[in-house]
Amino acid sequence: LERPMPTDYHKWTNEDLIARVNQLEADLRAQNQTGTPSQPDTNQIKIKKPVGVDASKYATRPIALKFAYLGQGYAGLEYSKNATQVPTVEEVLWKALARKRLIFKDEDGPIEWDNCDYSKCGRTDVGVSAFGQVVGIRVRSNKKPQIISDGTRDEPVEKQTYDSINDELPYCQMLNSVLPPDVKALAWSPVSEDFSARHTCKQRRYRYFFTQPAFLPIPTAHGVTERHSGSEEREGWLDIAMMSDAAKRFEGEHDFQNICKIDPSRQFTHHRRRVELAKVEEVPLSGLGMEFLHTSGFGPRSLEFPERYSRVYSITVWGSGFLWHQVRHMAAILFLVGQRLEKPSIVSELLDLQRYPQRPVYPMADDHPLVLWDCMFPGDEGFKGSEEVRWIYPEEQEPDPARGFNDGLAELRFGYRGMIETLWNVWRKRKMDEIISAQLIDRLTMQPTGEYWDPRSHDKSQTDQGARQLRNHNLSSRMFFGADAPRPRGKYVPLAKRAVLEPLDVINEKYAKKQIALGKPVRSYNQVAENDNKNLT
DSSP: OOOOOOOOGGGOOHHHHHHHHHHHHHHHHHHHHHTOOOOOOTTOOOOOOOOOOOGGGSOEEEEEEEEEEOGGGSSOSSOOSSOOSSOOHHHHHHHHHHHTTSSSSOTTSOOOOTTTTOEESOOOOTTOEEEEEEEEEEEEOSSOOEEOTTSOEEOOOOOTTOOTTTTSOOHHHHHHTTSOTTEEEEEEEEOOTTOOHHHHOOEEEEEEEEEESSSOOOSSGGGEEEOTTSOEEETTOOOHHHHHHHHHTTOEEEEOGGGSOOOGGGTOSOOEEEEEEEEEEEOOOOOOSOGGGGSTTTSOSSSOOOSSSSEEEEEEEEESOOOTTHHHHHHHHHHHHHTTSSOTHHHHHHTOTTTOSSOBOOOOOOSTTEEEEEEEOTTSTTOOOSSOOOOBOGGGSOOOGGGTOOSOHHHHHHSTTOHHHHHHHHHHHHHHHHHHHHHHHHHHTBOTTSSBOOGGGTOGGGSHHHHHHHHHTTOOEEEOSSSSSOEEESSOOOGGGSOBOOOHHHHHHHHHHHHHHTTOOOOOOGGGGGGOOOOOO
16 A cells, blocks of 8 residues: 655645644544544554562572662662652662562562561661661572472472572672662672661761861951960861860760750660760872962961861761761761860760750751761671671672673673772762862962962951951851851850750650650660660761
């Protein structure tokens, strides 16, 4: 059959075109009313629905899964039924597990961890990253299940030819093939049937990163303020030695009631935790740009003049368990000390509930620079326990050509679309943003002569008399709490003179009365307070 020639509408008048459109609309309405099927599109691509998996044909096993994620693009780790603008990490992990049929769940269905023996080591909030997060979960195994006479599935039978590691599914490779670039499965471990990632974990390690200077110094008398000791210092520079002194005071077993966010739903009567290590350490990074900070107008007054700008440091904290936002409150106190607004002794004073029976009101540090660095289990770095965890990294499983992972061990990590390669792409994009913005800042601080601008040769307010006159005008100062930009402030009010929260027993009682009025139970967590590892940092 010959195709009819297409109608040439170019020579039609406007009236004829309108009439033609009305005719086509009438024909379409009549077709819809009579239910006449439209002509099928032979060019349409048919999308196959995912084939369901018969769970009875597969064995399962419990494993511990270690994974990492950059938290800036996620609404925290834990899935919430309340809608969020961005997904949670658990959502993308769920979809990856379901898509690879490692759990027998609908990828697009509701997120329910029942029948998965699911447990998590620590919960991270919005914006917080993790490089060693661990969950426990029951997943599909490569073992063959035993089918007994009535057709039901019994526990798998171990075969002499079966290797529980090398013959097992390559869990990390499978997940990384569908996870987004900023979430990566690192390792897995065989575990017992009663494994709990929360209770088996022996130690959590956190790092909170910050720069030196913490924010851009103002190279005039505007940026010089008087600190608690009566000394003057340029804003933006932190006293690392004082911060280190204060950090050591967190170590040991203390009641951290004044250095956390009180959670009345837990009904704690005390907040005792043991911090095994707390220190401020420099992160070994090469400096790039920001050369203008070498000029005298931007540098610190009384602090050591570093050879390299800008430096990066981290507040490193180790402990078996942490309270709600405890690490971020610890960082906030250290930043107050680093800015010489408080003395290092403030840490010891806040840990003394006789001196501070109620928590002073102060903001906690920003969420973005915080990283759950690692979770330590029995078998890691000499930690002991009834059940040791042995992490199996992707390159430790022998590649199996039958499963499509035969590109070699190096390819799994560094090859095309490998774990490092995809993360490299994420890093490079952000590194280019850093380099370009740093070069622009350097360019803007350079004079036409090619030399960096020295404010002392241009601004008369740099004299002592000009500085005193400017300070008398009560110009707004700035304060650092870990965010990208400092907060403006007026005259600093020491923690000892600030308003305080209500007593702990009053906070708990008010919450309990509200729950009882709503007919909801009130549970006290006093019995498990010492081992509570919910880690709401």
